Amino acid sequence: DAGVIQSPRHEVTEMGQEVTLRCKPISGHDYLFWYRQTMMRGLELLIYFNNNVPIDDSGMPEDRFSAKMPNASFSTLKIQPSEPRDSAVYFCASSRQATNEKLFFGSGTQLSVL
Amino acid sequence: KQEVTQIPAALSVPEGENLVLNCSFTDSAIYNLQWFRQDPGKGLTSLLLIQSSQREQTSGRLNASLDKSSGRSTLYIAASQPGDSATYLCAVRQNTDKLIFGTGTRLQVFP
Numbered sequence: 485d486a487g488v489i490q491s492p493r494h495e496v497t498e499m500g501q502e503v504t505l506r507c508k509p510i511s512g513h514d515y516l517f518w519y520r521q522t523m524m525r526g527l528e529l530l531i532y533f534n535n536n537v538p539i540d541d542s543g544m545p546e547d548r549f550s551a552k553m554p555n556a557s558f559s560t561l562k563i564q565p566s567e568p569r570d571s572a573v574y575f576c577a578s579s580r581q582a583t584n585e586k587l588f589f590g591s592g593t594q595l596s597v598l
Numbered sequence: 599k600q601e602v603t604q605i606p607a608a609l610s611v612p613e614g615e616n617l618v619l620n621c622s623f624t625d626s627a628i629y630n631l632q633w634f635r636q637d638p639g640k641g642l643t644s645l646l647l648i649q650s651s652q653r654e655q656t657s658g659r660l661n662a663s664l665d666k667s668s669g670r671s672t673l674y675i676a677a678s679q680p681g682d683s684a685t686y687l688c689a690v691r692q693n694t695d696k697l698i699f700g701t702g703t704r705l706q707v708f709p
Contacts, residue, residue, distance in 0.1 A: 488641075515695060527687070527699040540696065575641055586632065587689075587697060589641035 488590035490576050496596045502564040505593045507576030508557055517587070518551055518561050519575040527575075533559065566597045600625045602690055602700035610706040611678055619673040619703045621688035626666045629691045633662050633673050636685045636702070645686075646673070678707045 489508040497503055509516045517532040531541040536553045544551070548567070553559040563570055577589045601624045611617055621631070630649050634642040646655045646662040648671070654663040661674040671688055685704045689697040 517697075526701045529696055532695060534695065540694070577642075586644040586647050587642075588644065589634075591641045594639075 488576055488578050488588050490574075490590035490593050492593060493591065494594045494596075496598065497566055498598050499567055500565045501597075502562065503566045503570075503595060503597075505561040505574050505576075505595070507559045507561070507590060509559070509576070509578030510588055511557065512580065513578035513588070514556075514581040515579045516553060516559050517577040517579075518559070519577065519589075521573045521575060521592070530561070563595075566595075568597045571595055571597050600690060600692060600698045602688060602698050604686075604688060604700040604703050606703060607701065608704040608706075610708065613678060613680060613707055613709050615678050615707075617675050617678055617705075619675070619686050619705070621671040621673070621700055623669045623671075623690050623698075625692065626669050627692060628666065629693070631662075631664055631671050631691075632689050632697065633660075633671075634687045634689065636687060638684075642687065675705075678705075680707050680709055683707050 491506045514535050518530040519527050521527045530543045531551045532539055533553045549563055551561045573592045573594050575589050575592045577587050579585045579587045603622045605620050628650055632647045633645045635645050636642045648655045648664040659676040664671045683706050685702045687699055687702040689699045691697050
């Protein structure tokens with residue numbers, strides 16, 4: 485398996501623009517997580533899905549953030565409108581159904597909002 | 599609210615040294631604890647996962663221990679190498695599917 489695949493690797497945009505980050509989890513993994521990493525706050529969980537259903541979005545900072553998982557092999561995280569404080573590395577991760585399974589991360593998307 | 603702390607924040611050691619990284623958590627009601635490695639500009643790689651019923655896990659030169667009652671875990675790296683240079687993060691899973699991450703220890707091993 486190719487692992488968790490994220491795109492794009494880097495995104496530079498201007499304040500106010502819409503940003504869409506994409507993720508393909510490992511085949512057979514039923515859990516998908518979106519994290520954000522900054523120097524100041526470390527790794528923060530934004531939202532996670534189980535079997536394509538959003539379970540907990542309490543980490544989503546504002547209504548400007550939204551996430552979808554239309555099928556088992558694809559998820560998006562959208563920011564509209566983007567702001568400079570959204571600049572961070574966004575990671576997608578996936579794991580199997582059982583809670584005692586390792587979490588596998590993608591390489592992340594480095595987002596810069598100017 | 600669970601809080602995960604890692605000490606030290608940074609560590610620089612000469613090649614060949616045995617070293618210990620520390621992770622502490624405030625709520626001992628955990629399902630498991632994972633240690634991850636993160637290289638600059640990369641995602642996280644899971645190194646070891648310790649179930650709440652286990653005391654330790656080993657993989658090659660790495661050994662992780664867990665003391666749930668005291669809220670502590672250690673990652674022991676034997677005979678460190680320059681290739682071990684990375685940031686090491688621990689994360690605990692409680693009665694949900696979420697992992698709570700520590701802030702990490704940045705390790706540099708110099709030749």
